[in-house]
Amino acid sequence: MTVADKLADALERLSQGETRTRPVSMSLPGPLADALTQLSEAGVVPSTSAAATEALTQWAYNRLLRLSLEEIYEDSPDLRPSPERVRELAARLGVSVQGPPGAVA
Amino acid sequence: MDAVLDSGGLTAWARRRPPAYLLELLEVVAASGGKVVVPTVIVVESTTGRPGDDSAVNHRLRRAHHDPCLIDRARQAAALRFRSARDVSAVDAVVVATAVDRPSSAVVTSDPADIEALLAAADRDVPVIAV
Numbered sequence: 001m002t003v004a005d006k007l008a009d010a011l012e013r014l015s016q017g018e019t020r021t022r023p024v025s026m027s028l029p030g031p032l033a034d035a036l037t038q039l040s041e042a043g044v045v046p047s048t049s050a051a052a053t054e055a056l057t058q059w060a061y062n063r064l065l066r067l068s069l070e071e072i073y074e075d076s077p078d079l080r081p082s083p084e085r086v087r088e089l090a091a092r093l094g095v096s097v098q099g100p101p102g103a104v105a
Numbered sequence: 106m107d108a109v110l111d112s113g114g115l116t117a118w119a120r121r122r123p124p125a126y127l128l129e130l131l132e133v134v135a136a137s138g139g140k141v142v143v144p145t146v147i148v149v150e151s152t153t154g155r156p157g158d159d160s161a162v163n164h165r166l167r168r169a170h171h172d173p174c175l176i177d178r179a180r181q182a183a184a185l186r187f188r189s190a191r192d193v194s195a196v197d198a199v200v201v202a203t204a205v206d207r208p209s210s211a212v213v214t215s216d217p218a219d220i221e222a223l224l225a226a227a228d229r230d231v232p233v234i235a236v
Contacts, residue, residue, distance in 0.1 A: 008167040015171060061140035061170050068141075068168035069131060076122055086132040093211065093232055095106050097136035 004067035011060055021049075106211060107139040108234075109204040110169070111197065112150035113215020115143055117236040119161040130211060130234050141169040142210070144203045146196050174199050178206065188226035193219040205229045 001009075028036070036048045045051040073080045090097045108130060110118065117127055118141070131141065143166060152159040174182070182198035189198075197216060201223035204210040211232040214220045224231050 004168065011170075012167070058138070058140070062135060062138050064168050065131065065135045065140055068165070069128065069135060072123060072128070079122060079125065079128055081125065081129045081132055085129050086136065089129050090133045090136065093106065093133060095133055095137045095209070097133060 002067075002071075004064060004071065007060055007064050007067070011057070011064065014057065106134050106137045106209040107142050107170075107204075107207050108134045109142045109144070109172075109200060109207075109210050109212050110147065111200045111212070111214040111216065111220070112147050113236050114213030114234075115147055115151050115162060115165065115169075117213070117215075119165045121161070124236060126234065127213060127236060130213065134211070137209075139209070142172050142203060142207075143169045144172050144174060144196075144199050146174055146199050150196060172203050174203075178202050181206070185223050185226045189219075189222045190226075191219065191222045193223055198223055201227060201231075204231050 036045070036051055039045045039051065040048050087097070108114075114127070117124055118131075134141070148166065148171075151162050156163070178199065179202075182195065182202040185201055186193055186195065186198040197214075197219045200212060200214070201220060204212050205224070205227045211234055212220050212224075213234045213236055215236050217233050217235040220233050224233070
């Protein structure tokens with residue numbers, strides 16, 4: 001099973017309503033941890049756990065797209081668009097992009 | 106930016122060699138932190154229930170966020186469909202309602218005329234990529 005398949009399985013379970021939670025210990029940069037705590041205390045986010053879940057879910061779907069594109073390029077390397085074409089399209093669409101297209105963090 | 110796919114968009118993505126312009130869009134989506142979104146109703150149009158025939162589409166579906174059409178979204182789609190004053194499909198209306206519900210999105214479609222009519226009814230400037 002590929003990393004993409006494992007990620008897809010996890011997201012599928014999540015979208016089907018698996019609500020069982022599990023404590024996870026993680027370290028965040030201090031300013032971010034402070035901001036999350038303050039937002040939670042102000043009621044802007046329901047809880048730091050809810051905010052982390054939302055951010056991680058967004059990140060996971062974005063990674064899944066990246067991995068899916070890499071699956072396509074693995075079969076057909078000639079299909080990978082040039083960074084220039086991607087930057088041009090991003091500019092036309094008025095979208096801000098992070099880092100070089102095709103980069104897998 | 107998220108890419109919202111209709112059945113034509115999903116089928117194009119499921120090809121062994123997807124079109125170059127679709128891959129360019131998906132690169133922009135990936136680099137912007139976005140994702141591929143497939144309204145669940147699209148599965149009705151894009152699959153047959155025969156695993157062998159559906160395998161390529163199912164593979165890509167597993168790489169996408171499946172957006173359910175709950176009652177609020179359905180009402181929004183109905184209003185757009187009525188306002189567009191065109192004979193557009195309910196499925197296309199759900200695709201547009203899904204797209205306009207997001208802060209930033211593009212629609213990938215095989216039916217750009219109907220999608221653009223629905224976007225005009227929504228008074229939203231959302232890029233439409235025709236496949």
